[in-house]
Amino acid sequence: MPPRILTEKCNGCEGLPESRCEEACPGNLMVVDAATGKARCRCTRDCWDCMSCTKACPRAAIETRIPYQLGYHKASLRPIMGKEHITWKCVDIHGVETTYKYRNRLAVAPATQTDKNA
């Protein structure tokens, strides 16, 4: 079950022409369900686990999970997008937490960064 939607946080990016996760997914897998107004993944087995949706979600409402057939319950990896930095918080199945933070952009002349989190 690669992208797991935290439905209490997801609002389907109400008001936007396209939700952030359906915009980001390179496989066209994310869709906002017309009935519930929440995002869902059409087909979890087609997910590459690239985490583009997880990075793009403005409400941290998407968690990427490794399919159970490959990895045990439950670990988490959460990206926090900054302007020129990214921070990752990882918790393994034993509860050990590790944080990684590094620069992912050099400052350059003004450019429109549309691939960022709020």
Added chain:
Amino acid sequence: MANRKASRAVDIAPRSLAEVRTETVECDLLIIGGGNAGCFVATEAKRLDPSLRVVIMEKAEIMRSGACSAGMDALNTYIPEGKTPEDLVRWSRAQVGGGPLREDLALSNAEELNEAIDDLERWGLPILRDENGKIRYRGKWDISIHGEQLKPIMAEKAIEAGAEVYNRVVGTGLLMDGGRCVGAMGLGVRDGLFYVFRARSVVVSTGGAGTLYKSYTADSTDSGAQIWMCPYCVGSGYAMGFRQGAELSSLEQRWVATRTKDFCGPVDTISVGYKAPIINCKDERVMSRYAHLGGDAAPRFIRANAPMEEWLAGRGPCYCDTRNMAPELVQAMMTDYLNERPSFVLFLASRGQDVTKEPIEIYGSDPYIMGGHTMGGFWVDMQRMTTVPGLFAAGETAGGNPNKFVGGCAAEGKLAARGAIAYMAAGLETPDEAAVSAQVESEKARVYAPLLRGKDYDGVTPTEMKERLQRLMDEYAGGSSQFYRTNEERLDYALRHIKMLQSQFAYLKAADLHDLMQANETMDRVDVAEAVVHHLKARRETRWAGWQTRSDYPGRDDANFDCFVETRRDPATGEVTAFTRPYEQLVPGDRFKA
């Protein structure tokens, strides 16, 4: 200048073709696929001639599309001080066992390489440097980056340069005028429109082809797409050109790599970047068995195949021995992974694995067709034009020139843009309108047929057919379950069944637009797989064990096969023929040494 945003998915259920609207877009240069190469085609074309109307047909959304969508941790080639483009070609040649390779293409690419990477840094890509500001080399040619933002950085520049991006439009077929390419057609996967791009020249840069072969992690479960290559690059560019008679080169040189086991993640990060040796279950250094071929620096296909040979000999599992890594090195390695395949860090966490106590297991990947890594792709001339006039190729889609990677695909994007501009400058005839509209109608009918049949039709789903193909290719055309081996009889079997699949395209059904995209992708996979099998059949020797292993011809046969294997499909009959082209050594020196 515009990044035309897609809408949310709409539900359309046309009862007839007449209900499907057609949108026609006129441009000078059409780029099919806004990935690594495609973004560089756009920036270079607009730099050279800002008046050109440059359009990108993009299957996903350009900020996070294609093989670079998850990010990148290294650029595998950047020519260091004191080395020359010729040296890079020598290295590339040795990495593919002395060739053959297109040294003309390789050299022209190498001459453009550093400038393209310098562009990326100027655009904001962090390249790691030492305390004196010198670029830090990971190995002999590769440099480390923090490339989490690599794809958005390239995409922003293409848009800033003035390219117009049509997102969520999936390329399905080329538009032809006689034997010349004058555009392409595609499916709007969100709006349901049929797009017709009329162009004076076309560059195809759709990436390589993953998902032709079954991955060993595809357990009919949630892990159907746990492969190393981006699973959304399915070879549509190869299929579109091949169906119109463009010649394919060297598809038998498949890209198979040693990857982390159970999560098909990169291994060079560990083995090259952190010098973690490859060991087998007996703690023996695997590459020492290949000392006569260079050991740890042996050609890529030998390193890729070595752990699988250990398994076959009963000495698996194999590992990258990370047990002696210092904690700060582990931190740096995890950071590299977060830049390229972040979910590998999640995978290790989900195994509860401390890599300083338990080494990282490795295994062979499923095979991919990738002209940026190995050299399967279109035969192109120095302008990067395929054998179809007006149709150019760049990056993974262009063949003959292995070891391009990110920098080389970028460099080739520039070369293809210059080629296309020169082609347009020569003056072009006006296409025959009647022939163009007939093609539009027939392609539209082909593309939408599965949707018109509807979800209740007693037919075949795109996933069923994809999985039938993947199992066929895995077991008969040298997949990972067969340790990459195949023979004449198995290949003939594969071809018979590929023909059956092609005859069953008429039963494909789709419930919605996403399904319809998948139906078209599956047809593309089958057509590319047919070419791959013809290539494997035609090379009756074993030149690159692992990448290309013939059980019935286990040795290298220089007298007959020190040359390129090519295929061409007759656009009228669909018949595929294989033939060879000679290899020419242009860069002097021992072909087997760098």
